[in-house]
Structures are given as structure tokens and as C-alpha cells.
Amino acid sequence: MPIYTPPIRDLQFVLHDVLALSTSGLPGHEELDREFTEAILDAAGKLSSEVLAPLNRIGDQQGCRLENGVVRTPDGFKQAFDAVREGGWTALDCDPEYGGQGMPYVMGVATGEMFVSANLAFNMYQGLTHGAYSAIHAHGTEEQKRTYLPKIVSCEWTGTMNLTEPHAGTDLGILRTKAEPQDDGSYSITGQKIFISSGDHDMSDNVIHLVLAKVPGGGEGTKGISLFIVPKFLVNEDGSLGDRNGVTVGALEHKMGIHGNATCVMNYDGAKGFLLGEMHKGMRAMFTMMNEARIGVGLQGYAGAVPAYQNALAYAKDRLQGRSVSGARNGTGVADPLIVHPDIRRSLMDQKSFLEGARALSLWGAHLIDRSRLADDADAEGLISLMTPVIKGFLTDKGFETTVLAQQIFGGHGYVEEWGMSQFVRDARITMIYEGANGVQALDLVGRKLAQDGGKHVMAFFEMIKSFCKQHGDDEAVAADFIAPLKVASKDLQTAAMFFMERGMKNPDDALSGSYDFMHLFGHVTLAFMWARMAVAAQEALSSGTDDADFYRTKLATGRYYMKRQLPMTATHLARIQTGAEPVMELEPEAF
Amino acid sequence: MPIYTPPIRDLQFVLHDVLALSTSGLPGHEELDREFTEAILDAAGKLSSEVLAPLNRIGDQQGCRLENGVVRTPDGFKQAFDAVREGGWTALDCDPEYGGQGMPYVMGVATGEMFVSANLAFNMYQGLTHGAYSAIHAHGTEEQKRTYLPKIVSCEWTGTMNLTEPHAGTDLGILRTKAEPQDDGSYSITGQKIFISSGDHDMSDNVIHLVLAKVPGGGEGTKGISLFIVPKFLVNEDGSLGDRNGVTVGALEHKMGIHGNATCVMNYDGAKGFLLGEMHKGMRAMFTMMNEARIGVGLQGYAGAVPAYQNALAYAKDRLQGRSVSGARNGTGVADPLIVHPDIRRSLMDQKSFLEGARALSLWGAHLIDRSRLADDADAEGLISLMTPVIKGFLTDKGFETTVLAQQIFGGHGYVEEWGMSQFVRDARITMIYEGANGVQALDLVGRKLAQDGGKHVMAFFEMIKSFCKQHGDDEAVAADFIAPLKVASKDLQTAAMFFMERGMKNPDDALSGSYDFMHLFGHVTLAFMWARMAVAAQEALSSGTDDADFYRTKLATGRYYMKRQLPMTATHLARIQTGAEPVMELEPEAF
Known part of the structure; x- marks a missing residue:
């Protein structure tokens, strides 16, 4: 089974030596010194390496199953999700008013790197929920926030983003899902969405779908799009779960990787939806979620490659093959370890130097977001807006390349599934595609x-x-x-x-x-x-x-x-x- | 299902406009004019697109199965293999003395490109057989040639290369498989080989394994290695099949791709083997096979990407998404086709310009081999020896990159298996690894x-x-x-x-x-x-x-x-x- 070692020392180096977190002017967060963050990172690292990483290959092999309209996740996922929830990790950087722990976003990214490295497909259930949290937190009414956020923060309910339709990917202006206004102020949502990550599963009590749809009479193209909250189970006034809503899983996609995540075709048949944010301004509200998701996918790009590199390094130190051209280094063994060969070293250095640089960029980006949110730093906001596509596109392209380099070090053993290197490559490939293809x-x-x-x-x-x-x-x-x-x-x-x-x-x-x-x-x-x-x-x-x-x-x-x-x-x-x-x-x- | 269109016009361009095949001084091959080669290419193209390509996804989905020690290939493979055999394609560039058609190697590569594009995993059964043909043809005794070559040329018997062992990949000097001399002049072979492509299957009557092993008392490292012919079924003096030899399939590997090819763990338990070529000069004999295999893998590198590009191009012309930045090109449609977008065009041109250049390089390389073999052109021999690692390494790296570019054009549809783009990527990945990893x-x-x-x-x-x-x-x-x-x-x-x-x-x-x-x-x-x-x-x-x-x-x-x-x-x-x-x-x- 592939190994995974949480890179606590490297994370600490960026947070403190480079970003000087506790003195960087994040109001209310002066307590974030080395000891404090180390305790958090250690706990997240332990959960990642001991609970999530061992489920990574199981998730790949078993995948998700659609049984009588209900999605079943791989063995052990539910228990692991409970552990993540109970550890308070889903609430780490959320608003204390709704049960969050109020940490800055950069701590969510630092811990998130480890969760992603350990199990990319698994972490998506939580990641998309966080996106839904942000969208509702930014655009919801007081009532919507009270109704949904506490359960979303705790991941008792999880979230999804519903944008893509069979004929409409990047070009959302041509989407066809309709939202008909109802007398009670709600909307009746009808249409089909595809490629919906975490669309349904058996690890939470409810799924809160955020759905882009068109209200008749709106403008052409993206101008006519609004965003709706469509819960799988409607929520009663007392907060308990009510009727099953008219949204069902049509099918599960068969994918190259991230088998542990349920990628669903979602069918909306007159489902009850609630407008989130302003009418016809759905794209704006969705972009709150999307920008965060893009930073998150950039994180996936390099974080998914971290264990690939770690395993390649371990293999290069362990596997005896050939002799160093400048004299045997392991004279008593049948051969020298792979790492003595310059071209193996070249590959390892390409991987290492990219990954450590990427980690710094990702944490710096998260810190800029904190600066913009917590310290009203407009320059930081402008900078992260500029760099969001770079973080998403560059880190995922190079992250995928890194997994391929790491797989290559294993030779034929990298191509057979048993070693787990193929999964790192197959999983990483999606990051170049979703949340806006890199082009x-x-x-x-x-x-x-x-x-x-x-x-x-x-x-x-x-x-x-x-x-x-x-x-x-x-x-x-x-x-x-x-x-x-x-x-x-x-x-x-x-x-x-x-x-x-x-x-x-x-x-x-x-x-x-x-x-x-x-x-x-x-x-x-x-x-x-x-x-x-x-x-x-x-x-x-x-x-x-x-x-x-x-x-x-x-x-x-x-x-x-x-x-x-x-x-x-x-x-x-x-x-x-x-x-x-x-x-x-x-x-x-x-x-x- | 993915499309595949044989690139006859492009192949003809390289063969005649660039290489001037019929006047290029290949003795005995002046008849290879445009009409002559077009007839051959058309027939091979038809077989590729109509018989082999439709089996490509079936091979990926079903894979091979090991049942009671016998490997079963995917549905339709046996009938297709019969069709290839009956068309005389396996004999195209083989020696007429053993039933071959005596065409130059460049025609084998030109037709081979289409077979590979249509179904990479399937074509490996024939490709490795051709390698065994070349090794026995170059190093076998008269008796060995008479015994094995006619059946190998017709692919009634197929061939394999047995190099790798669990602890010995690139470093063959440390291999452990033993060959004990027997009184009858044969050898008793014992050991385990892994990653054996086409190691066993149900499409031929016999499998002729070429196996590297050490005869006790030989030198250290690669100097002590000899090459042996180890047939699955021993061959009687009259050419009929005799006893089952002591070689069995231990397991089938689970791989990232090329599922249609049976990649086997082969166990040799005192199997009867016959020395091929000189004692302790096994590496030299194996390199006859390996150099050819490397050129062949270079061919796979780009040929496997040809249909990926063709499908990406078709999708880019068909899929309507967004508007051209310089004015709508499809005003009456809901959107313009993807191909109007500069970044899509950049990707398609990267693919197209690489693939057409690679095709020329591959055919030129084959032509150099013909020049060296048929016209005793020592300069050509030196040049192709120099360029073999370039053809193998560069064309497979860039070929893989090309499949990734092609997949990317499909967005999310490229990541789900239904469209077949994932398979092109997964299949192409092996070409960077086998027959000597690109490093x-x-x-x-x-x-x-x-x-x-x-x-x-x-x-x-x-x-x-x-x-x-x-x-x-x-x-x-x-x-x-x-x-x-x-x-x-x-x-x-x-x-x-x-x-x-x-x-x-x-x-x-x-x-x-x-x-x-x-x-x-x-x-x-x-x-x-x-x-x-x-x-x-x-x-x-x-x-x-x-x-x-x-x-x-x-x-x-x-x-x-x-x-x-x-x-x-x-x-x-x-x-x-x-x-x-x-x-x-x-x-x-x-x-x-």
C-alpha cells in the first residue's frame, strides 16, 4: 500500500518562516504561533495518514454503487467521514455564529492539503460542502443561513454545485434547466445536470444542492441565470427533515479516476427550490463558490501529487538496480539504489522543487484571501483574483505531470494497479478539467x-x-x-x-x-x-x-x-x- | 464509440513525396510505387477501421481472464486475429523462405501504424511475435528456423520476450532464472518472469517464449546470460505439437491500460529450453529483438495518439460552446463550435504538427533499417542505431502528452470512460515504460x-x-x-x-x-x-x-x-x- 507522511515541517516553514502568520495582520488571529498551528497540523496529519490514506485504494477499487436510487460509498468511508466531522475539521474555518471554529482560511488549506493527499476522492465530499457554505454565507437570507449553515458546517448535511448540463459545460449561458415561480415564493426546478460531484451518498442526512437555472422571462445567456437551493429532503420549520424533494440520481458516471467520489447525473423533476441571492444574478453568487473551488482544485493539483512523490522517493531509495556511473554506492548489495542515477535524481528534483514551491503558492494565496476578508485588504483581493486562474491551471497541470514523473520511477511496477501509482495519475487528471478546464x-x-x-x-x-x-x-x-x-x-x-x-x-x-x-x-x-x-x-x-x-x-x-x-x-x-x-x-x- | 480514419493520404505522402520509396535504392523493391502501396495501405486501413477499432473498447472493458491456467482474450479478439492472419498481415515483411511476403520493413511500419491506432493492446500479440521471428531468424540454427519460423510468420504460433523478474528490470545482470544443461543438449529452465506481454492466450496453437537465463558457471552480470527458446508445447520432429512444457501462467497483472493484452507472470519449473544463439551471448541476441521492439514502441507512442487526435478534432468541430472572440461563426446555432477558440486550435495544432512529424520520423527510421539490411548501407545502420532511443523515448513521451491534450478538449466528457478518451491516455502511458523506460x-x-x-x-x-x-x-x-x-x-x-x-x-x-x-x-x-x-x-x-x-x-x-x-x-x-x-x-x- 502507498505510504503517506504528513509534511508538517514544510507546512510550518511556509506558515511561519515565510508568511509570518501570527504577525501578518490577520485581526483576531495573533494566537496562531508555531506551537498552536503545529498542534492543529499534527492532529490533521494523524487523521490523514491513519484514517483517510488507508481508504484511498479501497475507494478506487470499490467505487460508488447506485442501489435503488441511493448511492453507496466504499467500505469505511462513512466511519471516516464521521471521524472528520467529530474532529471538527469540517468547521475549522467557518463562522462561529453557525458552529464554525473561526480559523483563518489558510489553516483550512494547510490541513486540507493533507486530507487531499491522503484521499482526494473522499475529501471532495467535504470540499464541495464548504463551497456551499461559502455561497449561502455570502448570499443567503438570515433565514436561509439559520436553516442550512449549522448542519452544513458540521457536514451533517453536505453540499453540491449543479452547473453542467449535457450540452452546456463552460458555456452556461445555454443551459436549459428551468425554475418556475410558485405561489409560496419557492420555485419548481426541472432539468438535468451532469458531472455532479458528491451528488448523492450515504454519509450525511441531507444533500443541499445549489442549482443554476433560468426563470422564464430573464435575459439571454448568462444574464438570465439564477441560483437555487434545492435540498434532497425539504427542511421543516423546526429544522427537522421533511418530504423527499423531486431530485433523483439518474446514474453514476464511470470515470478514469476519483472512483471514491459519487459523480452523478441529477434529475430535477419539479423539485422545490429557493432562490439564493438576487434573481438573474446567479452567476455572481455561483462565482463565490467557484472561485473558492478553483483555489481548492489548485490545492488538489499539487496535494494529490505529494504522496506520488513520497512513494517514488521511497522506491528510489529502496529498489536496487544498476550501479552508479561514478562508482558503486552499495558495494555489498547486488546493485545500487535507483536514487544514485542522475536521471532518477533529475526526476525527483523536478517533483520536489515543484511541490514545495506549489505549497508556498497555495498557502500564500489562502493568506491573501484571509487578508482580503479579515483585514479588508483590497490589494490582496485584487491579487488573488488575478492569480486564481494561475493557481488552478498551473498547479493542476504541473501536479499531474508530477504524478506521471513519480509513476515513471516505478517502471513497470508503476503501471500495475497494486502499487497505487496509477491511481495517483488517474485521480490527478480530473483536476485539469473540473471547475473550469485549464484552457x-x-x-x-x-x-x-x-x-x-x-x-x-x-x-x-x-x-x-x-x-x-x-x-x-x-x-x-x-x-x-x-x-x-x-x-x-x-x-x-x-x-x-x-x-x-x-x-x-x-x-x-x-x-x-x-x-x-x-x-x-x-x-x-x-x-x-x-x-x-x-x-x-x-x-x-x-x-x-x-x-x-x-x-x-x-x-x-x-x-x-x-x-x-x-x-x-x-x-x-x-x-x-x-x-x-x-x-x-x-x-x-x-x-x- | 471513438472513430478511426486511416491516414492513407498522409502515409502515401511520406512514403513517396518524402522518402521516394520506389527509387530509394532498396534492391528488389522497385515495384513499390504509389499505386502498389496504396492498395496495401487501403486493405490494412479497412481491416484496422472495420475489424480492429470496434474491438478496442471491448478489450479495455473486458480485459483478459485467467481460467484454469488458460488465458481468455476479450470477445471478438480470436476472430479478428484470424482475419489478420488470413490477410497475410503477420507475414508482410518476413522472409519468403519461411512463408513471408518479403516486403520491406517500412511497409510493415506503415501498415502497423494503422493496426496500432485501431487497437494497441490487440496489435501487441502480433508485434511481439514479429520480434521473436527476428531473433530466431538472426540467431537460430537452420533446424530452429525450419521448426519455428513458418508457424511464427503465420502467427499460428505467437512469441514473447521474457526478460524482467520481480527484482530485476533494467538491471538484467542480476536476474536469477537458471538454465541447467541436460544430456540431450537442451536446458532445464527454472525461474519466474513478470510483465510478460501476450504471455499466454487463446488465439494461437502455441506460444514460443524467448527467455533470458543463466547457465551455471557463466560470467558475472550480463555476461553470464543466455537466451533460450521455450515453447509452451514442445514440437515433435514432424512439426506436430507434443508435450505441454513446464511453463505456466502464475497470474495476470492488473494494469492502468492495455487491458486487452494478457500481461502475465510466467513460472518456469524445469521447462525444456533450447539455446538460441551463442552461450553467454544472450544479451546480444535479445537486443536484436529489443531494438526492433523499441522502434515498434516508438511507433505505438505516436500511433496510439492518432485516433485520440482524430476524435478530439471531431469533437471540436461538433461541440457548440461559447462564441468566437472575433465574431460569431455559427450565428444560427446556440453557440460556435469549440474549434473557433484560439486555445482549442493551439491544442489541435500541437497534436497535429507532432503526429505528422512523428509519422515521418517513424517511416524514415524504418526506411533506414531497410537500407541497412537490403542495401548494406552502413551509414544508415549507424544512424538508426543512434536514433533508436530518440524514436522510442521522444515519440512515446510526446505521444502520451498528445493523448492528454486530446482528452482535455472533451472537458468532463474526456474523463468519463464512455467516450473512450481515457483509454487512449491509459493505453499510451505504457509506451513510456516498457522496452526500456524512457530514462x-x-x-x-x-x-x-x-x-x-x-x-x-x-x-x-x-x-x-x-x-x-x-x-x-x-x-x-x-x-x-x-x-x-x-x-x-x-x-x-x-x-x-x-x-x-x-x-x-x-x-x-x-x-x-x-x-x-x-x-x-x-x-x-x-x-x-x-x-x-x-x-x-x-x-x-x-x-x-x-x-x-x-x-x-x-x-x-x-x-x-x-x-x-x-x-x-x-x-x-x-x-x-x-x-x-x-x-x-x-x-x-x-x-x-
Whole structure:
């Protein structure tokens, strides 16, 4: 069975050495010092490695079953879900008014990384519920909040997002699900939704569906869309469960991976729904959920690859095969361990340097959200809005690549299911697709976020890098290895942004043909920035004397690898972007 | 069900416009003109699309079953195998003395592409048999050839390669299977082999296993290894089948993909084996089979991605989602087809430009093998030896990437199994692993092939590119778009090779840390060379007047895309290589 070791030390390093959590100006959270967060992370890590990880392969093998209209989850899932709930983990960063523990979001992400690493498919039941919590918390009436939030916070009831229909994926404007106003103020919802994660299951008493539908007479396209709360069981005035609502599971999808999660076709046949937020402003309300979900999927992208890397590393140290080209390292054994071979090391360093950079980016992103929510930091809000598609698209693409690299180290053993490496790859693949396929993230970044508020946020991003480089440019310990390459990469990004501005005005295709490369270019620059910040932090720890010097030296070496061997990709992305639309759009569709 | 359209026109283009097959100096094969090869390709294409492709998903869903020691293949496989056999396809490029049709190998590859595209797992039964044919043909005694080859050529008996053991993959020197000499001149084989493709099945009368084993008293490591023929059923003197031999299927592996192929654990318990080739020279004999298998796996790498691309293209033209940013293209529909979107086009062009370049490389490689075999062309032999790891490693890595790109175009529909896109990805994944994982290919290229015969072959490769560039450098129609970028990329490759020569002598790790990047750099330069040759051929056709001008113009546009948008990767690979070993090897294993 695959191993999983919670990366507590690495999480602590980012939270405190890099983000300086307890002194970073999150009002009411000054208590979040090292000891405090370590206790939380230890407990979440223990639950992850001891309860959730052992169920990961069982979930893959058994999958979910639809029996007489009810979805059955794999053996052990219900007990594990109870354990997560009882530990208070579902309530960690929720509003205390509704039973939450009131922690900042960054702690939800730090613990969430471990839950995802241990069992991605399982954690989705909770993840989507958290999305429903956020949407109702932001847009619900007082009554809706009182009715639904306490049970959602405790995950006694779980949540779903219902967007996609058979003919309408990214293009929600053409969806057909209808909402007819009823005399009692509710709506009658009719239509079919597909690909509904956690759509139904046997681990909670109720499922609260958030459903996009059109009220007759609304505008064309997305303007006519509203968002509705459609509970599986209607809720009585006293909070008890009432009638079964007119929503049923049509089928379970057969998927490449995440078999432990029930991906459902949901049929709404005159189901009773309640408007959430304003009429015809459903997209806005849904985006509260979606933006959070995108950050969450970015987290899945790298977190899902963490155990893949850990297992590849263990295998590379254990498996004896061939001899080091520079002399035997294990003379008494039949062969040397795989890790002596340079190309194995290259693969492990690619994985390690990406994952640690991704962890920093993910936690920094969560911290920006906390800054915007708790400290009304508008700059932080702008920055995270800009970077959401980068976090989602880049971290999931590279996360998937990382699982493939890890699987490759096992050779043929990686291809047979027994070792569990195939599952990491198959599970990771979905993260590039759902919550907006990565091409849509790239479009969001270049077509919308770049120019948002007059380009203010991307300028702020460049300014931040510039000022960081200025601050540390004379620091010999990091100048050559970190600051110099960060400057080069950042310049590539600026050149690309400028190219879009100049050419994209005349011909939008010139910008959009380079959108995917731009997303990756942005991702590399951001990870380089993370590594530079981590290097500064590691250097500070070393300078001020630490009894954990090996940890910090390893951190610096890993960062140098990223700067030297990953960051040069920015030049290729820029070259691709600068070709403009011509090579991409030259052929007419008929010529293909 | 996924579609598959045999790419006859593209195959013909490479065979005749680019390779000038009938006038290329293959003795005895001057009859291979356009009409002749078209008839062959049409027939193979028809079999592929009508018989093999419809079984692809069935094979994936049913897989193989082990029943009372006998492997059962999926429904329809046996009838299809009979059809392949009856069509004479298994004998196409085999020696007429043993029932073969005596076609050149390049025709085996051209038809093989379609068989693989249609059903990768199914085609492996024949593919491995062909490898056994080649090994026995090259190293067998007259009696062995007479006994085995006619039945192998007709695939009445199929073949396998038995190398891997549980503890010995790449490192065959440590294998434990024993061969004890018997009084009758045969050997008693005992040991366990794993990951044996087509190890057993119900589609042939006999299975001829080629098995690596150690005769006691031989040298250490690979020097003590010999190769043995171990038939499932012993063959009587009159050619009829005799006793069941002591070889059994221990288990079937559960794999990520290629479910239609029986991947077996084979147990040898005192099985009767016959030495093939010289004692203790088993590795040499096995490499006859392995080199062919590596070219064959390179073929699988891109051929498996061809239908993935075709289905993605069809979906992109059919699926209506969103509007073109430069104005609606399908005003009367609810939305425009996906193909109007620049990022979808970027993905399709990445796929198309790789696949067509890969097809040319694969056929050129096969043609080099024909030149070396039929025309005793030593330069061709040296060149294909150099390029075998590039063909295997680069085409399978990029082929897998291509299936992932194709799957992505389907969004969520790509992740559910019904559409078949997941299978293309899962099946393609094995090609990066078997017949020498791609890291081993990179090691073979940099550690062995580069310096082979004093570096003569790589110098010949550079000379060939140089002379091609000189020949066409003044041709305005191709100079700027094709020759100029080819020169730049080729220079990157030479710089990398020089770096290895200078640094690798002192510290082999400096070369091996860049081996994987070098393999990809080499692959890009080779594909650019292929595109330049295709561009020249297309331009010639256009200049000399053709009624198929659209085809040739599309070819030129596709090639330009490759040169502009894929080839810039060479700079990044070079930058990674030039870092040397330091960032890769800096951390001690304990520091990970």
C-alpha cells in the first residue's frame, strides 16, 4: 500500500518562516504561533495518514454503487467521514455564529492539503460542502443561513454545485434547466445536470444542492441565470427533515479516476427550490463558490501529487538496480539504489522543487484571501483574483505531470494497479478539467483578469516582485541564485503582457493564442517568487543560528534547482506567445 | 464509440513525396510505387477501421481472464486475429523462405501504424511475435528456423520476450532464472518472469517464449546470460505439437491500460529450453529483438495518439460552446463550435504538427533499417542505431502528452470512460515504460550511442542536417520558415553534445544529468528536420502543379506551426543541460 507522511515541517516553514502568520495582520488571529498551528497540523496529519490514506485504494477499487436510487460509498468511508466531522475539521474555518471554529482560511488549506493527499476522492465530499457554505454565507437570507449553515458546517448535511448540463459545460449561458415561480415564493426546478460531484451518498442526512437555472422571462445567456437551493429532503420549520424533494440520481458516471467520489447525473423533476441571492444574478453568487473551488482544485493539483512523490522517493531509495556511473554506492548489495542515477535524481528534483514551491503558492494565496476578508485588504483581493486562474491551471497541470514523473520511477511496477501509482495519475487528471478546464482558466487570466480594474492588479504584481528584488538584490546569499533569475523570468512575463496589450487590442486572437503559455509563464514566475521568498527565509534562519540547519540548506538547494532547471521554461513560453495568432489560426477548420 | 480514419493520404505522402520509396535504392523493391502501396495501405486501413477499432473498447472493458491456467482474450479478439492472419498481415515483411511476403520493413511500419491506432493492446500479440521471428531468424540454427519460423510468420504460433523478474528490470545482470544443461543438449529452465506481454492466450496453437537465463558457471552480470527458446508445447520432429512444457501462467497483472493484452507472470519449473544463439551471448541476441521492439514502441507512442487526435478534432468541430472572440461563426446555432477558440486550435495544432512529424520520423527510421539490411548501407545502420532511443523515448513521451491534450478538449466528457478518451491516455502511458523506460533510453543515447564508433554517427547526423540546409538555404519558399529555425535548433543540439564531450569525460554525471533533456532536444531537431523535408516535398509538388494543392498547403502551414511553436523548446532543454550535474546531484539521498 502507498505510504503517506504528513509534511508538517514544510507546512510550518511556509506558515511561519515565510508568511509570518501570527504577525501578518490577520485581526483576531495573533494566537496562531508555531506551537498552536503545529498542534492543529499534527492532529490533521494523524487523521490523514491513519484514517483517510488507508481508504484511498479501497475507494478506487470499490467505487460508488447506485442501489435503488441511493448511492453507496466504499467500505469505511462513512466511519471516516464521521471521524472528520467529530474532529471538527469540517468547521475549522467557518463562522462561529453557525458552529464554525473561526480559523483563518489558510489553516483550512494547510490541513486540507493533507486530507487531499491522503484521499482526494473522499475529501471532495467535504470540499464541495464548504463551497456551499461559502455561497449561502455570502448570499443567503438570515433565514436561509439559520436553516442550512449549522448542519452544513458540521457536514451533517453536505453540499453540491449543479452547473453542467449535457450540452452546456463552460458555456452556461445555454443551459436549459428551468425554475418556475410558485405561489409560496419557492420555485419548481426541472432539468438535468451532469458531472455532479458528491451528488448523492450515504454519509450525511441531507444533500443541499445549489442549482443554476433560468426563470422564464430573464435575459439571454448568462444574464438570465439564477441560483437555487434545492435540498434532497425539504427542511421543516423546526429544522427537522421533511418530504423527499423531486431530485433523483439518474446514474453514476464511470470515470478514469476519483472512483471514491459519487459523480452523478441529477434529475430535477419539479423539485422545490429557493432562490439564493438576487434573481438573474446567479452567476455572481455561483462565482463565490467557484472561485473558492478553483483555489481548492489548485490545492488538489499539487496535494494529490505529494504522496506520488513520497512513494517514488521511497522506491528510489529502496529498489536496487544498476550501479552508479561514478562508482558503486552499495558495494555489498547486488546493485545500487535507483536514487544514485542522475536521471532518477533529475526526476525527483523536478517533483520536489515543484511541490514545495506549489505549497508556498497555495498557502500564500489562502493568506491573501484571509487578508482580503479579515483585514479588508483590497490589494490582496485584487491579487488573488488575478492569480486564481494561475493557481488552478498551473498547479493542476504541473501536479499531474508530477504524478506521471513519480509513476515513471516505478517502471513497470508503476503501471500495475497494486502499487497505487496509477491511481495517483488517474485521480490527478480530473483536476485539469473540473471547475473550469485549464484552457478556460487561461482565457479568464488573459481575457479578463489581466485588464481588470485597468490592469491595476498585474501592475501591482510586477511592482511587488520589483520591490522584493530591490530589497534583496544586494544580499549575496540569494542575489545570484534567486534574485537574478527571478528578474529575468519576470521580464519575460512583462514582455508577454505588453505583447498582449499592444496586439490584443487590434486582434484578440493574438492574445488568446498565447493564453495557455501565459498561464504557465505566470505560474513559473510566481513559483520563482515563492522560492526566492523561501530562500530569504531559509537564509535568515541559517544566519540567526538554528539547530535545524540541514532543513534550511536542503530548502536552498531545492530552490536553486527550481531556478536553474525549471525557470528557463519562461523563455520558451514567451517565444510561443510572441508568434501571435498566425501559426495557430492560419488553417481553416475545414483544412484539419 | 471513438472513430478511426486511416491516414492513407498522409502515409502515401511520406512514403513517396518524402522518402521516394520506389527509387530509394532498396534492391528488389522497385515495384513499390504509389499505386502498389496504396492498395496495401487501403486493405490494412479497412481491416484496422472495420475489424480492429470496434474491438478496442471491448478489450479495455473486458480485459483478459485467467481460467484454469488458460488465458481468455476479450470477445471478438480470436476472430479478428484470424482475419489478420488470413490477410497475410503477420507475414508482410518476413522472409519468403519461411512463408513471408518479403516486403520491406517500412511497409510493415506503415501498415502497423494503422493496426496500432485501431487497437494497441490487440496489435501487441502480433508485434511481439514479429520480434521473436527476428531473433530466431538472426540467431537460430537452420533446424530452429525450419521448426519455428513458418508457424511464427503465420502467427499460428505467437512469441514473447521474457526478460524482467520481480527484482530485476533494467538491471538484467542480476536476474536469477537458471538454465541447467541436460544430456540431450537442451536446458532445464527454472525461474519466474513478470510483465510478460501476450504471455499466454487463446488465439494461437502455441506460444514460443524467448527467455533470458543463466547457465551455471557463466560470467558475472550480463555476461553470464543466455537466451533460450521455450515453447509452451514442445514440437515433435514432424512439426506436430507434443508435450505441454513446464511453463505456466502464475497470474495476470492488473494494469492502468492495455487491458486487452494478457500481461502475465510466467513460472518456469524445469521447462525444456533450447539455446538460441551463442552461450553467454544472450544479451546480444535479445537486443536484436529489443531494438526492433523499441522502434515498434516508438511507433505505438505516436500511433496510439492518432485516433485520440482524430476524435478530439471531431469533437471540436461538433461541440457548440461559447462564441468566437472575433465574431460569431455559427450565428444560427446556440453557440460556435469549440474549434473557433484560439486555445482549442493551439491544442489541435500541437497534436497535429507532432503526429505528422512523428509519422515521418517513424517511416524514415524504418526506411533506414531497410537500407541497412537490403542495401548494406552502413551509414544508415549507424544512424538508426543512434536514433533508436530518440524514436522510442521522444515519440512515446510526446505521444502520451498528445493523448492528454486530446482528452482535455472533451472537458468532463474526456474523463468519463464512455467516450473512450481515457483509454487512449491509459493505453499510451505504457509506451513510456516498457522496452526500456524512457530514462534508460536517454542513458543509452548519451552514455552509449553518442560516442559509438568514435562519435561517427552523431557527426554524420549533423553533417546530414548541414548539407540539407545548404541545399535548400537559398530556396525562398522554405528558407525563412524551415531552414533557418532548423539551423538554430541543430546548433543547440551540437552545443549540448559538445558540452557532454567536454564535461562528461571528467564527470559522467554532468552528461547524465542532462540525458533526458538531450533526448528531447534530439527529438525536436529530428522532427524539425522531418518537417523541413516535408516542406521541401510539399513545395515541389505545388511548384510542379498538383490537383491536390490544399493538401500540400495544409502540410506547409502545419510544419510552420511546428517550427514556430514547438521548436523553441530546444533552448530550454539546452539551458537545463548546461547547468550540469550540480543542481541535480547536490542533495545527498538522505537530504530528500
